[in-house]
Amino acid sequence: MWRNWDVETVEQDLKQLAEKGMQVLRVFPLWPDFQPITRLGDGRSYEYRFGEQPLPDDEAGRAGVSQEAIEEFRIFSNLAHQYGLKLIVGLITGWMSGRLFVPPALEGMNVLTDPEAIVWQVRFVRYFVSTFKDHPAILAWDLGNECNCMAKVPSRAAAMSWTATITNTIRAEDQTRPVVSGMHSLLPGREAKWAIQDQGEMTDLLTTHPYPIFTPHCDQDPVNTMRSCLHATAESRMYADIGGKPCLAEELGVLGPMICSEEIAADYVRTQLYSLWAHDCHGLLWWCAYDQSHLEHAPYDWVALERELGLFRPDRTPKPVLEEMQNFRAFISSLPATSLPQRMTEAVCILTEGQDQWGAAYASFVLAKQAGFDLEFQYADQPLRESQLYLMPSVSGLSSFSRRFWLSLMEKVKHGSTLYLSYHDGFLSSFEEFFGAEILTRQRTVEPVEMTVTELADKPVLKVEPPIKLSLRPTRAKVWAHDSDGHPMMTEHYIERGRTLFLSVPIETELSNTPGAFYGTQAQPFWKIYRKIATPAMMFRGISLEHPLIGVTEHPIIQTIRRVIMMINYSPEAQSVTPVIRQGWLLDGVFRGKVETSGQRKLQVDIPPNDAVVFTLKMGSD
Numbered sequence: 001m002w003r004n005w006d007v008e009t010v011e012q013d014l015k016q017l018a019e020k021g022m023q024v025l026r027v028f029p030l031w032p033d034f035q036p037i038t039r040l041g042d043g044r045s046y047e048y049r050f051g052e053q054p055l056p057d058d059e060a061g062r063a064g065v066s067q068e069a070i071e072e073f074r075i076f077s078n079l080a081h082q083y084g085l086k087l088i089v090g091l092i093t094g095w096m097s098g099r100l101f102v103p104p105a106l107e108g109m110n111v112l113t114d115p116e117a118i119v120w121q122v123r124f125v126r127y128f129v130s131t132f133k134d135h136p137a138i139l140a141w142d143l144g145n146e147c148n149c150m151a152k153v154p155s156r157a158a159a160m161s162w163t164a165t166i167t168n169t170i171r172a173e174d175q176t177r178p179v180v181s182g183m184h185s186l187l188p189g190r191e192a193k194w195a196i197q198d199q200g201e202m203t204d205l206l207t208t209h210p211y212p213i214f215t216p217h218c219d220q221d222p223v224n225t226m227r228s229c230l231h232a233t234a235e236s237r238m239y240a241d242i243g244g245k246p247c248l249a250e251e252l253g254v255l256g257p258m259i260c261s262e263e264i265a266a267d268y269v270r271t272q273l274y275s276l277w278a279h280d281c282h283g284l285l286w287w288c289a290y291d292q293s294h295l296e297h298a299p300y301d302w303v304a305l306e307r308e309l310g311l312f313r314p315d316r317t318p319k320p321v322l323e324e325m326q327n328f329r330a331f332i333s334s335l336p337a338t339s340l341p342q343r344m345t346e347a348v349c350i351l352t353e354g355q356d357q358w359g360a361a362y363a364s365f366v367l368a369k370q371a372g373f374d375l376e377f378q379y380a381d382q383p384l385r386e387s388q389l390y391l392m393p394s395v396s397g398l399s400s401f402s403r404r405f406w407l408s409l410m411e412k413v414k415h416g417s418t419l420y421l422s423y424h425d426g427f428l429s430s431f432e433e434f435f436g437a438e439i440l441t442r443q444r445t446v447e448p449v450e451m452t453v454t455e456l457a458d459k460p461v462l463k464v465e466p467p468i469k470l471s472l473r474p475t476r477a478k479v480w481a482h483d484s485d486g487h488p489m490m491t492e493h494y495i496e497r498g499r500t501l502f503l504s505v506p507i508e509t510e511l512s513n514t515p516g517a518f519y520g521t522q523a524q525p526f527w528k529i530y531r532k533i534a535t536p537a538m539m540f541r542g543i544s545l546e547h548p549l550i551g552v553t554e555h556p557i558i559q560t561i562r563r564v565i566m567m568i569n570y571s572p573e574a575q576s577v578t579p580v581i582r583q584g585w586l587l588d589g590v591f592r593g594k595v596e597t598s599g600q601r602k603l604q605v606d607i608p609p610n611d612a613v614v615f616t617l618k619m620g621s622d
Contacts, residue, residue: 002033005072011079012316017289018083020311020318021326025085026250026285028093028145029073032103035124037064039105045116048105063127064103064120070131081137088250088285089132090182091125092144092166097306099299100150110151112162125169133174141170142180142250146209148194160198167202182250184209188242188379189353197379200243207250208235209287213259217359217512223260224572224610225519226549227366229271234365236281238358241377242351246282253287256308264572266320267610271570273328274612278553278566280342286311286321331592340564341555346537347375347389350409354397355424359512364393366518367508369570370527370548373534373541384408388537390419394506395426403429410434413498420533424506425468435502436477436493445469451489451505455480456532462524466505477502490529501533519549519571542617543567543603545579550607552579561619562588569607576606581617588616 001010017025037048037055048055048064055061060070080087094102094111102111103120111117132138143166144150153159167179181203186196199206210232212218221227232249240247252272254265269286276284292300293307294314300306311322332338349364351357361377368375368391378385380401390409406429413419413434421428421435432438448465472488480501481490490503507526516522527548538544542563545552549571555564563585569575581587581601593613598604607613 002030002069002072007075007079010076013289014076014079014083014085016312016316018085020322021329022289022311023084023086023329024088024139024283024285025080025289026088026090026142026145027076028090028096029069029128030096030101031092031094031124032101034066034069034073034128035064035103035120036066036069037103037105037120060127063123064105065124065127070128073132074135077132077135077137081135085137086139087137088140088142088180089128089138090142090145091128091170092121092147092150094144095146095149097299098303102150112147112151112153113158118162118165122165122169125166126173129170129173133176138177140178140180140205141174142182142207143167143203144182146182146184148183148185153193156193156195156198159194160202163199163202178204180205180248180250181207183207184251185215186239187357188238188351189357196239196243200239200245204245206239206243206245206247208232208239208247209251210235210249211251211253211255213255215358216356217362220515220517221519222264222572223254223268224264224271226370226570227362227518229268229275229570229610230366230369230551231362232272232284233275233279233281234362235358236276237279237365238351238361238377240281242379242382246280248282249276249284251287252284253309255305258305262320266324267572269321270324270328271568271610271612273324274566274568275551275570277332277340278343278551278555278568278612280340286325290314290316335591340566341557343374343553343555344541345376346373346387346534347391348385348387349375349377349391349393350380350401351377352380352392352395352397352400352426354400354426355394356396356509356512359509360393360506363508363511363517364391367511367527367530368534369551370518371530371534372545372547372552373530373538374553380405384412387412388417389534390417392419392421393508394422394424394510395428396424396506396509398427400426400428406430410495413500414496416497418499418501418533418536420501420503422503422506422508423466423468423470424509432475434493434495435491435500437472437474437488437491437502440471440473442471443469449489449505450484451481452484453481453490453529455490455492456528458528460525460528462526464505464507465510468504470504472504503529523548542582542585543579544582545577547575547577549573550575550577557616563617565615565617566612567593567605567607568612569610572609574606574608576604578602578604584619584621585617586620588618590615 040047106117109117181199188196218231236247290312291310451462477491477493479488493500511517551568553566591614594606595615596604
């Protein structure tokens, strides 16, 4: 785009995007086009130039920045402003669609750790931000496009050092706009080099790029089913909750027609829009504006999945996804307020060292949604949040959390909270004291196990394959589930005013690794365990519904006696349900979908495939 600058085509693009209701664009000043420096010398650096031309002795020249490219970006930004579009600018665009793009002078360097490379990045960022900091089209500064893909870093400290350097350079020139992380594939644990907590500490807005085939555990089911439709929401909430900053689904798509049809892609994005909105995730950006199947250069010549990702085809005709985005914007614009009050949550999901953190988090989020409640995430090295219900899914490793954290958690239990812990292969101190059972033996599992959950009314028999088999003997605990030989597999134990529940199977990580675990004929109702555990914590909800394919969020309106209720159908089939309104609440207004009163304390709600209904309740009596 920048090398083959065609202002008429650029204006056509921006005009068409604005006319179709788009509001925000991510844009990329490609690094070697904007800082086209070469390094001359005799094996050592002697001088930096533009090709053979010395760098001009002015501010742009000293930064190694092309004035021609800067002028093109100015024209681009002016046109965006003319058409009412806002820009998130990815400053260090050195990685794009599977190809590395760096200035010729820096080729062969580790651009995330080499001091010389970082010096030139600082010069570029400082000059670019200072030049455009007053431009009205600029909404935010992004560190760059997935900069953690540009090179490997030797340590977490190296990743944080690079992030801090670029972030502080931006802020030194412009303190008025947020700094966006632009990273993907972050994790919270000690072993993570690019850590959620560090990006949250350094930047103002965290980002996810939730493509199913690039994210572990996500390329399992059709994109229009429960697991896939909750991917972006679950990952964005994990980042926001653990990172302590808002999170944006900054880059989302289905990766073209080899994944699903255009019509199903539209169903997928509709579900994503309502789900992200309901869970305080702030926005959705589709990758990308236009198909690139006609381009001959790399990476489009190399990588087939990069060619057909746009909202528009090469002939500029729109795809159904675009219509869904337009429809959502029209719906939001029709409401009294465009943002929802924060949703109610009933549980804190604690992620720990040594486990598959994303797998445990992802399945816990889906199970909670199926069970009819909402959770938030935290890491075990963070101060323990207040909650009636704590979930510790699929605990693994020899040092999953500190002694002080474990003791503080048990204090919460003694004062009335519930702790649910599922076991992968972790070590837990004071096990008998806290769970009311003792472990007789431990062995590797040699075959799948059938677990009968006797505490549930329908006593389901669930097939599980735990990596470790524990022989449990209850000393004070009640047995909730057992295997086919009658050996306990799940127990409940009361400690003073609270209780602990122990499940000897890591159902969360097991489900994350199992195709069809949440949808289809192979799905098993593990969510019923979560529903039973969470029932006491759900007593303050206005709506009660048991349906594993529909998620319900409740949003109390501050200083009023009303709630916004969102019910999202995370499946490709229409659903007709009759939720119960709890005592003290009445149906108030309907903003989207078909919601009617159906007998005393019941509603009749019809939700089309991959769609949502939105209504309000008010306090009152019949």
